[in-house]
Structures are given as structure tokens and as C-alpha cells.
Amino acid sequence: MQISFCLLLFIFHSNVGVQGLRFTKNPANLTVTQGNMARLGCAIEGLMNEPDIVWMKDGEKLYSTDQMYITLEAQHWETFYSVRSVQQQDAGLYWCEVELHGKTISSEPAWITVEGVPHFVLEPQDVATLPGVPFNLTCAAVGPPNPVEVLWWLGDEQVGGTMSSPSVLNVAGKNESIKFYCEAKNDRGISSSRTGTVHIKVLPDPPKEVQVVQILESNITLRWSPGFTGHSDLQNCTIQMSKMSKASGWKMALPERPVMVPPYQVAIGGLQCHSNYSVRIRCANEVGSSAFSSWVNFQTPESVPLAAPKNLTFDLSEQQLTLTWAALEEEDLGGQLLAYKVQWSLGGESQDALLFKESVAHLSGGGRFFNATFQVAACTVVGCGPWSPPVLVMPASALNGQTQRGHMWVGLLLGLLVATMVGLLLSVLVHRRGKETQFGSVFKPPGTESTVTFTAARSFNRQCPELPETTLDSLGINDDLKTKLRDVLIPERLLTLGHMLGKGEFGSVREAFFKMEDSTVQKVAVKVLKSDISSSSDIEQCLKEAAYMKDFHHPNVIQLIGVSLHRRPQQRLPIPMVILPFMKHGDLHTFLLMSRLGDEPFTLSLQTLIQFMLDIARGMEYLSNKNIIHRDLAARNCMLNESMTVCVADFGLSKKIYSGDYYRQGSVSKLPVKWIALESLADNVYTTQSDVWAFGVTMWEIMARGQTPYPGVENSEIYEYLIKGERLKKPPDCRDDIYEIMHSCWSPVPKCRPSFQQLIDQLENLWAGLSPAPSKEPQLYVNLEGEDLDGGAEQVARAGASSGPAAGVSWGVPWQCAGMEEDEKDWLMVSSGAARAIGGDYRYIIGPHCGLDDEGRPSSDGLSEDIRDEDEDAVINV
Known part of the structure; x- marks a missing residue:
């Protein structure tokens, strides 16, 4: 065994330079038979205290737990390193080292040479080869003692004869797998290598x-x-x-x-x-x-349609406007058609969009659509596609006259274009003539001429300047609010607004794409308030509510992503925009409607309906613990995420949204009165108990699968209806114990209503008593084509619900509770009968033959009325 020249040179130099310190004994070379003991020693002089002598092997430090020091005399020490049973791996170069004052001194090195049976330094490895293709096998072993001879075994036969190590065996080729190994022999004995395998390459197996x-x-x-x-x-x-x-x-x-x-x-x-x-x-x-x-x-999943409907045309008469368009091809639809959405504007103001299942729309009262602009888009359950080019509705006579005037204008424009081109040609010819005058050459003569250049003192940009980005410091709000909002304020440039998802009394909700810090893009929903911001206090009120929202962290409460400020041209104050998660499955009200009115109605088990109620109750319990009053709890304001979990939404801007005329007694037509508690209608007072009342109405919506509350009772009649003690009747197929829970939420005495925690406990007990239900509902596919939808709405099987009477039950629950005053007991009354469902007048889904009367309401031959939404803020998400 040899050591490199560099290693020896290092050992030599390390011996130089520590004054008064020297090795008096160096380890000696040893030749040891394998299995015997080996012992090396060294001594050093010049150390006051017991030294720390380190043994080294081939440049690596050896760690010994039994190292001992012998005192030879003052400042003179000796130590030994022993190997009890020497093996081949113990062979190598050894020396001692001592470190003092940052310098190292080393002894002279010594070899340990191990004699024994041959030691393999290269064993044969497995071989993979094609059938009949020659290959080589290699084997190498060393002593001492040397020489070492090698024998090869292929299968059960010795092949190739005796060879010197290292040995290479040439194999002509094999057609099947075979084992092999080699033997190494010297004067001490024989060693056998590992057994290898010759594999024959074949075709792989399928993935x-x-x-x-x-x-x-x-x-x-x-x-x-x-x-x-x-x-x-x-x-x-x-x-x-x-x-x-x-x-x-x-x-x-x-x-x-x-x-x-x-x-x-x-x-x-x-x-x-x-x-x-x-x-x-x-x-x-x-x-x-x-x-x-x-x-x-x-x-592959559905997507929004890829193209807009083509060939949008109209037929206008005094009685009716008929719109027709070409149905989308299957490859452009991107999914299953839910409806065609028609939006229109009149006098520059957008009107409420309408939904149609067929590629035709019949709208009664044709005269009121004169000069209106219409567009149509196809919608799947994922969303709506691009809009068709706008079409202006005008009588045929006006269109003919417009066509004639159009032809006249085309002729004038062509004549003007020809005259302009002739003028340009004459100008070029004149510039080439070089005409002379008494003052010299008017035009530039040929040849060189000095050139004068200049720089304008001022430049003018006729384009509108880019609006500066709004910051919190420019709004004039207090410092505490600015501190709370700094980590949720999102620059407007990171948002790309898409199509409108819905429109309400105080603004709109738009699809948007949010570019985050890591350059990924997240699909979000952006709530944009109407552009009636007039003071910093309006913005501060809105941002205060957003500051509350940023601290909400609950699986049943929709979370705030951020707030952005939309800068407006020639306006001092921006418009606040609230950024929320995009909910794939839309609002709970639409989901419930489609379970009854879809082209393929699906069953919602009782366990699933109670789970919806539990999700809402848990979210409202969380909000009430944070002293937040929702003020507009309803199924339309509860969203379904991808896992079909209900999240309470539309709570963060309650003070802004429900101020002013929205809750004023003189604007009953715009009140969501069918969800408002009795004391709130009477005195404009809102508490957590009034939210409990709305929760009971939401429970009723869930059990009625999206039907409008108080069927047969107009908005203007609700207060008188409730003050007489009437309440919502038990929905069909609703169990008595579930109706008792919702009925307890409608006590005229607020403190007699259950808390949200009590409601959670009652609903959990109900859910636990039911048999296990599937954790996930079937995929929702909605198709409003074909069969009569009124009939389909009645043919819904509700698994797990107890059979009950078809008509409502008259309940005599007195709503009494501990601590009631005598004057509060006078409010207690019992409820009475039920009536057929009718809805509000803000949003419609219209069938292929449904018209509108002169007031803009669906005519009697249209779709079932209970699919209309009560509140203008409720949007049917398609």
C-alpha cells in the first residue's frame, strides 16, 4: 500500500516550528497476519500537562475510547494505539499529531501491512445483455501476500483457466439468464466473490x-x-x-x-x-x-362558453318584441347550456338582465323597447361567455330611413376620399417643380444646403394622464384605521375585472383576476360600490367594516382577501372595492332552486339540508361573538364553496349598505321585509336576536328548496301579517321537530328567541339522530329545457324526511320564556293557514314562451313564480 507524495509532504512540514516540543518515539512499520493484534506507539517531550495526542490513519482522525498516557519523566509522555483483530481495512499509514498554540506537530508515519487471504477490490456486477451478444466480466483481488490468482465459475462450470488479478473474462454470449462468480487464491487461502447474474434483455411490461x-x-x-x-x-x-x-x-x-x-x-x-x-x-x-x-x-370539466351567440335579430311590434339568435355549437358551448342571458340598456342605463332557455325571447310591450340596445350571452353552470355585438331596436321604417341616409353618407365619404387623394397627388407634383420667384427659389433647389435644427420649448400631450394610484394616506382617514388596513390594501393595478356576476341596490359583484406577489393569478369576486361616494366619511365607514372583516377566520364565514380603491377621472375620492373568494357553486338560494327546477332535479337528503343549517348557524355564532350584526341573512347571501360547505357572506358592509332609504319605512318595495324581524320593521332596531329571526326564515327557505317566504303575502302586507301573530307555515315534507326550531326563532319578544349556540346544539342533536348520509351531493347539472317546470318542482323526493300533511299545521306555540314582562306576553299569538307561493318583481327566469306585461312582470303563461327572487341584491348565478 502506498501513500501520496502530497500527504508525506504535509506530514514533513507539520513537524516544523513548535519550539521545545518533539516526538522522541515514532510508530514503527508492522506486517501483521489477518486476525492478529497490532500495536503502535509514540512519545512526545516538552508538554507541562497530560497531552492530547491524536492518532491519524491515511489523513483521517482515529477515535479511540481506550487510549492511555504513560509518564516517562517530567514533561515526557507516551501513548499507544492498538487493533485487537487486524483486518484488511486496517492496513494503511499511521502517525501521531499534537496541536499547541494553533500549530500542529506530527510524528514520523508507519505502515501496517495485513497478510491474509485475498481481499476483493472489484467484485463482479450483474450484467444485462441482448441474447447472443458477447460481454465481459471483471474481478480484482489483492494480498498480501502476492501474487493473487483468479478462477471464474459460470453456472456450475469453471471456465477460462487460472488468471492473474485483475482478471477479465470474455463471454461469447448467452440466450438465457445464468449465475457467475470468481475465486481469488494466494498462499494464505482462497476468497469467493459475490454471485452475480447475467440477465437477458426482453420487452418491458405495460405501465x-x-x-x-x-x-x-x-x-x-x-x-x-x-x-x-x-x-x-x-x-x-x-x-x-x-x-x-x-x-x-x-x-x-x-x-x-x-x-x-x-x-x-x-x-x-x-x-x-x-x-x-x-x-x-x-x-x-x-x-x-x-x-x-x-x-x-x-x-374534462365545464367552462364558460367560448363564443358569443351569432345573428342576434329582432322583430318589433306595438305589442311585443321578439329577439332571436343562433344557438351555440357544441364545441363553442364549453359545457351544458344553463340559459341564455340577455342584457339591455335604455337611455344609457343598464336594465336587469333576463334568462332564457331557448334561443328566442318574447317580451311584451314592444313600444317601451324603442331605442333600447340588446346583447346576449350563453351561460353554463360555470359562468357566462362573451356578449354578442349590441343590437339597437328600432321600427322598420326608421331602419329603412337610416339605411338610405347611410347610403348617402357612404357616397359623401367616398367622394371626399377621392378629392383628398387628388389633392395629395397635386401637392407632390408641385413640390417637384422648383418654381422661381423675384425673391428667389420658392421650393428647395437641388444640391446641398445647411440644415437648421431646433428643440421645442414645450410639448403637449393630448392624451389623458394616467391616474395616480390611491394610497391610504390620501384618503383623510384616521391613523388607527390606516394601520389596520395596510396589510389588506391591494393596488388596483393587480386586479383585472371581468364580467358582472350580479347587480344589487348598492353596487355590483364582478368576476376578477388577482395577480399575487408570486406572479400567480387567483380568481376572485370583487364587490364594487356604486359611484355615489361624496365624502371621506363614506369611505371611512366602508373601510371600517372591511377592517372588521380582515380578522374573520372561520370555515363558515366568507373571508376577506383585500380592499382596493378604484381611482376615477376628475373625481377626488375613489370607489372602494372589496375582494372576496370566488365561490364556484354560487349562492345557496340558486342551488336549492335548481334541485327542484333543473332539467335533472336531484334529491337533497335531510342530512344535507340540516348540514346547510348547521354551517350557517356556526358562522352566525362566530359573527355574534365578535359583536357583528349581519342584518341581511338569507339563503341568497350564503355561498357554497367547492366542498359544498356553506359560508355566510354579505356582512362586512352592513352599516353602509343598510343606511338611508334602504331601511326607511317609506321605501317598503325595496326592503327585504320577508327576512326582517318584527321589531326591526317597527322601530328600525337590529340586534343579534333579529339575526336569529332571519335565520329561522333561512331554515324555512332550505326546507322549502328555495321557495319565496310568505307565499301569497305581498311585501307591503308583511308587517300587518306578522303583528296579527301569523308566521311562515310548515313546508311540505318538513318534520315537526325541525319546524319547531325555526318557529322558535320568530317570537315577537326578542329575548325569547334561542341563541345561535342553542340552535347549533339543537341541530346537531337532530343530525346525530339521522342515519349516515353521503358526504357529497351528486354533481349539479342544470337544464331548464323540456318538461313543464311547475310539475317538476312538485316531484322532488326528499330522503330522510318524515311524511307530513300536505297543508300547513296550525301551531299554538306561545313563545313564552323566563323573565318576560306582562306587556311582552300580549304580543304572543298563534300562527294560521298557508297560501300558494308568489314572488317579488326584481329577477326572473323566463321560459321560451313567457312574455312580460306592461309593468315588466312575467305573464301568466310563464315559469313557476316561486323561482323569482325577493330582493334586488339577490343574483341568480349562472
Whole structure:
């Protein structure tokens, strides 16, 4: 065994320079038979105290737990390093080191040489080869003692004769797997190497565990595990896909996609949304390709439509306006058609959008649509697609006259264009003439001439300047509020507003995309207040509510993402925008409606309905503990996230939203009176107990699957109806114990109503008493085509609900509670009968033959009236 020259040079230099310190004994070279003991020693002189002598081997420090020091005389010490049973790995170069004052002194080095049976330094490894192809096997072993001879064994036969180490065996080729090893021999004995295997390369097995781990609208992520590789590295894999044709029902093969491996994962794009696909994979090594794996089927999700409806035309008469447009093709729809959304404006003001299932709309009272502009978009359950080009509604006579005037204007424009071109040609010709005058050449003569340049003293930009970004410091709000909002204020430039999701009394909700700090984009919903901001106090009131929202962290309360300020041209104050999570499944009211009125009505189990109530109660309990009064709790203001969990929403801006005329007695038509507590209608007083009243109405909405509360009672009649002791009647198929809970929320005495915690306890007991239900409802697919929707609304099976009478039950619950005053007991009355459902007048879903009367309400031959929404803020999300 040898040591490098650099290592010896290092040891030599380390011996120089520590005055008065020297090694008086150095370790001696040893030759030891394997298994015997070896002992090295060294002594050093010049140390006052017991030294720390370190033993080194081949440049590495040795750690010994039994090292001892012997005192030879004053400042003279000796130590030893022992190996009880020497093995081949103990052979090497050894020396001692001592460190003093940052310098190291080393002894002379010594070798330990181990004699024994040969020691393998290179053992034969497994071999993978093609059938009949020659290959080599290598084996190397060393002593001492040397020389070392090598013998090869292939299967059960000794081949190749005796060779010197290292040895290389040439094998002509094999057609089947075989074992092999080598033997090394010297004067001390024989050693055997590990046993290796010659593998014959074959075709790989098909891939396994093929799965689609992520599915988006137009791309997927595919992952698989390789099968048996056939003793050869896989070179590539081939992905084969087919798409199910919706028209013919046959599978259509798509071009194959080769991919390099590893990794065994690939993203595949360019897919069509809302389509059925199948995929399988095969992989290849140098021998060839495996068989394909089994087919794996998947479906891409729906998306918003990719194109706008075409050929929007109208037919206008005094009695009716008929709009028609071309239905979208399947490949442009991006999903299952929910409805066509028609928006229109008159006099520059947007009107409420209407929904139609067919590609035709009949609107009564045609004269009122004169000079109105219409657009149409197709909608799926994900959202609405782009709008068609606007169409201006005008009588035929006006259109003819406009066409004639249009022709005249076209002729004038063409004449003006020809005259302009002639003038330009004459100007060019004149500039080329070089005409002379008495004052010299008027035009530039040929040849060189000195050039004069100048820089304008001022420049003018006729474009509007870019609006500066609004900061909290520019709003004039107090410092405490600015501190609370600094971490939630989002610059307006990071938001890209999309289409409108809904519109209410005090603003609109728009889809938007929020670019975050890591450059990823998040889909959000942005609530934009109407542009009637007139003072800093209005903004401060709005931002105070947002400051409350930023501290909300509860799974059943929608969370604030941030606040942004929209800067307006020529306006001192911006418009606040509240940024909230985008809820994929929309609001609870629409979801309940579609369970009855969809093209494929689906059953909502009683467990699921009670879970909805529990989610809302837990969210309201959380808000009440934070001293937040919601003031507008209803199914339309509860949102469903991707996991079908209900989140209470529309609470953060309550003071701003419900100030002024919204709750004034003189504007009953705009009050959500059917959800407001009796004392709030009478005295404009709002407490947590008034939120409990609204929760009872929301429970009723859930059990009635989205029906409008108080069917048959007009908004203007609600106060008189309640003051007489009347209440909402028990919905069909509603269990008595559930109705008792909601009925207890409507006590005329606020303190006699249950708290939200008590409501949670009661609902949890109800839920626990039911048999287990599936954790997730079936996927919602809504189609309003075809059958009569009134009939479909009545044919809803509600699993788990106890059978009850068809008509409402007359309840005699006195709503009494401890601590009531005598004058409060005078309020207590019992409820009475029920009536058929009718709705408000703010939002409609209109069937293919439903018209509007002169007041803008659906005519009697339209869709069932109970799908209309009571409040203008409620939006049917499509």
C-alpha cells in the first residue's frame, strides 16, 4: 500500500516550528497476519500537562475510547494505539499529531501491512445483455501476500483457466439468464466473490397505476408507474388518447404523444372542455415497446362558453318584441347550456338582465323597447361567455330611413376620399417643380444646403394622464384605521375585472383576476360600490367594516382577501372595492332552486339540508361573538364553496349598505321585509336576536328548496301579517321537530328567541339522530329545457324526511320564556293557514314562451313564480 507524495509532504512540514516540543518515539512499520493484534506507539517531550495526542490513519482522525498516557519523566509522555483483530481495512499509514498554540506537530508515519487471504477490490456486477451478444466480466483481488490468482465459475462450470488479478473474462454470449462468480487464491487461502447474474434483455411490461391526477378545463396531468423494465432502461413512452364524439357516440383516436422518461408524469394540453376522453400508455426499451396499459377514462370539466351567440335579430311590434339568435355549437358551448342571458340598456342605463332557455325571447310591450340596445350571452353552470355585438331596436321604417341616409353618407365619404387623394397627388407634383420667384427659389433647389435644427420649448400631450394610484394616506382617514388596513390594501393595478356576476341596490359583484406577489393569478369576486361616494366619511365607514372583516377566520364565514380603491377621472375620492373568494357553486338560494327546477332535479337528503343549517348557524355564532350584526341573512347571501360547505357572506358592509332609504319605512318595495324581524320593521332596531329571526326564515327557505317566504303575502302586507301573530307555515315534507326550531326563532319578544349556540346544539342533536348520509351531493347539472317546470318542482323526493300533511299545521306555540314582562306576553299569538307561493318583481327566469306585461312582470303563461327572487341584491348565478 502506498501513500501520496502530497500527504508525506504535509506530514514533513507539520513537524516544523513548535519550539521545545518533539516526538522522541515514532510508530514503527508492522506486517501483521489477518486476525492478529497490532500495536503502535509514540512519545512526545516538552508538554507541562497530560497531552492530547491524536492518532491519524491515511489523513483521517482515529477515535479511540481506550487510549492511555504513560509518564516517562517530567514533561515526557507516551501513548499507544492498538487493533485487537487486524483486518484488511486496517492496513494503511499511521502517525501521531499534537496541536499547541494553533500549530500542529506530527510524528514520523508507519505502515501496517495485513497478510491474509485475498481481499476483493472489484467484485463482479450483474450484467444485462441482448441474447447472443458477447460481454465481459471483471474481478480484482489483492494480498498480501502476492501474487493473487483468479478462477471464474459460470453456472456450475469453471471456465477460462487460472488468471492473474485483475482478471477479465470474455463471454461469447448467452440466450438465457445464468449465475457467475470468481475465486481469488494466494498462499494464505482462497476468497469467493459475490454471485452475480447475467440477465437477458426482453420487452418491458405495460405501465401500471395510470391515473389522471389533475383535470382542468383544457389540460390534464397524467402520472403512471413503470412496469418491469425488461432489464433495460426505458427510453420513452407513448401516450394514446381517444375522444368520445357527442354526436355519434363513437370514440375518435387522437394523435399519439411520445414523451421522454423519467419522470413518469406529463401535462397534456389542448383538450376540449366538458368532453369524455380515454388514455392509455406503452413504454419502450432498446428491445422494443411494451403492450398498452388498460384504458383510463376521464371527463374534462365545464367552462364558460367560448363564443358569443351569432345573428342576434329582432322583430318589433306595438305589442311585443321578439329577439332571436343562433344557438351555440357544441364545441363553442364549453359545457351544458344553463340559459341564455340577455342584457339591455335604455337611455344609457343598464336594465336587469333576463334568462332564457331557448334561443328566442318574447317580451311584451314592444313600444317601451324603442331605442333600447340588446346583447346576449350563453351561460353554463360555470359562468357566462362573451356578449354578442349590441343590437339597437328600432321600427322598420326608421331602419329603412337610416339605411338610405347611410347610403348617402357612404357616397359623401367616398367622394371626399377621392378629392383628398387628388389633392395629395397635386401637392407632390408641385413640390417637384422648383418654381422661381423675384425673391428667389420658392421650393428647395437641388444640391446641398445647411440644415437648421431646433428643440421645442414645450410639448403637449393630448392624451389623458394616467391616474395616480390611491394610497391610504390620501384618503383623510384616521391613523388607527390606516394601520389596520395596510396589510389588506391591494393596488388596483393587480386586479383585472371581468364580467358582472350580479347587480344589487348598492353596487355590483364582478368576476376578477388577482395577480399575487408570486406572479400567480387567483380568481376572485370583487364587490364594487356604486359611484355615489361624496365624502371621506363614506369611505371611512366602508373601510371600517372591511377592517372588521380582515380578522374573520372561520370555515363558515366568507373571508376577506383585500380592499382596493378604484381611482376615477376628475373625481377626488375613489370607489372602494372589496375582494372576496370566488365561490364556484354560487349562492345557496340558486342551488336549492335548481334541485327542484333543473332539467335533472336531484334529491337533497335531510342530512344535507340540516348540514346547510348547521354551517350557517356556526358562522352566525362566530359573527355574534365578535359583536357583528349581519342584518341581511338569507339563503341568497350564503355561498357554497367547492366542498359544498356553506359560508355566510354579505356582512362586512352592513352599516353602509343598510343606511338611508334602504331601511326607511317609506321605501317598503325595496326592503327585504320577508327576512326582517318584527321589531326591526317597527322601530328600525337590529340586534343579534333579529339575526336569529332571519335565520329561522333561512331554515324555512332550505326546507322549502328555495321557495319565496310568505307565499301569497305581498311585501307591503308583511308587517300587518306578522303583528296579527301569523308566521311562515310548515313546508311540505318538513318534520315537526325541525319546524319547531325555526318557529322558535320568530317570537315577537326578542329575548325569547334561542341563541345561535342553542340552535347549533339543537341541530346537531337532530343530525346525530339521522342515519349516515353521503358526504357529497351528486354533481349539479342544470337544464331548464323540456318538461313543464311547475310539475317538476312538485316531484322532488326528499330522503330522510318524515311524511307530513300536505297543508300547513296550525301551531299554538306561545313563545313564552323566563323573565318576560306582562306587556311582552300580549304580543304572543298563534300562527294560521298557508297560501300558494308568489314572488317579488326584481329577477326572473323566463321560459321560451313567457312574455312580460306592461309593468315588466312575467305573464301568466310563464315559469313557476316561486323561482323569482325577493330582493334586488339577490343574483341568480349562472
